[in-house]
Amino acid sequence: MSQDATLELVALTKRYGDALAVDRIDLKVASGAYCCLLGPSGCGKSTTLRMIAGHESASDGDVMLGGKRVTGLPPARRGTSMMFQSYALFPHLSIADNVAFSLKMKGVARAERLARAAEMLALVDMTAFADRLPAQLSGGQQQRVALARSLITRPQALLLDEPLSALDPFLRVRMRGELKKIQRELGLTFVHVTHSQDEALALADLVVVMNAGRIEQAAPAREVFGAPRTEFVARFIGGHNVVDDGSGPVAVRADRIAVMKGGMGLPATVRDIEYLGATVSVALQADQLGELTAVLPDGRFFADPVAPGEQVMLAWKPEDAHRLAA
Known part of the structure; x- marks a missing residue:
């Protein structure tokens, strides 16, 4: 220019x-x-x-x-x-x-x-x-x-x-x-x-x-x-869960959360399922962390689908939890 x-x-x-x-x-x-x-x-x-x-x-x-x-x-x-x-x-x-x-x-x-x-x-x-x-x-x-x-x-x-x-x-x-x-x-x-x-x-x-x-x-x-800087950005930009790990707020991307029918993890109950085409959004209630959302590729979800009311385990990698400014 x-x-x-x-x-x-x-x-x-x-x-x-x-x-x-x-x-x-x-x-x-x-x-x-x-x-x-x-x-x-x-x-x-x-x-x-x-x-x-x-x-x-x-x-x-x-x-x-x-x-x-x-x-x-x-x-x-x-x-x-x-x-x-x-x-x-x-x-x-x-x-x-x-x-x-x-x-x-x-x-x-x-x-x-x-x-x-x-x-x-x-x-x-x-x-x-x-x-x-x-x-x-x-x-x-x-x-x-x-x-x-x-x-x-x-x-x-x-x-x-x-x-x-x-x-x-x-x-x-x-x-x-x-x-x-x-x-x-x-x-x-x-x-x-x-x-x-x-x-x-x-x-x-x-x-x-x-x-x-x-x-x-x-x-x-x-x-x-x-890498949203604040809780406001994480919530407004969408696609994130904001959780408190005991030492302050953390953002975890919804597409980084694994939803499993067994094994080790955070216990949660499926609240709702929303089919979005390429992905499926799973609304969850976790006892310790409240309401969370996981977004799964459609192929992975339908290979072993879950239904509302079902008990599941949630997990994510430590590096996928992003610390937020106060």
Whole structure:
């Protein structure tokens, strides 16, 4: 990528009266990286994105992009572009004119702005729809148009606020792949807000898990899933059991727990079975540790299945128990 698009947040803070929405967060996103801000509703992720965009003023701290302080600049002068959850396409304009609209506002001549719009529509595989109106497109197609419109200003960083939430599950998975492909081709820094753990793990070079206005963990996706730092991250990211071994909380991945009909181990009762296709989720009640979940490959489960109410033994390797910060 030709220009530096490193994004850095320095003690970034947002207060609404006495309420602290974002609490002095520090974050560095490498130039050209795909970053997902992940967390439950009200954790501060969308407020953080809006402060990066300039749609929300920071109460304290700084936003740096490409080594320049952009904290006080209006959105149009920051080098960022934002793609909103609602695509907000103009219903009376053609797809080409929708994409070119921001260039029209900047006074770019019609021939040039339509040529640039054509480039962007080709990038998102929407060339054939240039003359249509938004109402003639599906939700997935409208999303591609909104993406093209966000990219036409050639931003250093593209900011995406839950861009896939309005799509059906099948299309959401397909569009994840499209977003990642376009991000790689353009080499832009992407910052993507989501509450979907699957989305963040599938897309991000850097997953930032937020809780109550703070960053609980910022790391590559595999590290966040394989080595959650806190109990909150382990529970929110999913796929883990949090147990107390007597000296503090430990996370054990559900797919690392063996369920046996005999032998040595931790006694438990099967509460429920959920068939998930490639895997089977087994809900368990262990006398000493409470409710646990084991996830087994379907072949292994059906070779010797267990049923609700059955007594079983559980075991896992010591190295699969991951110590959590208090």
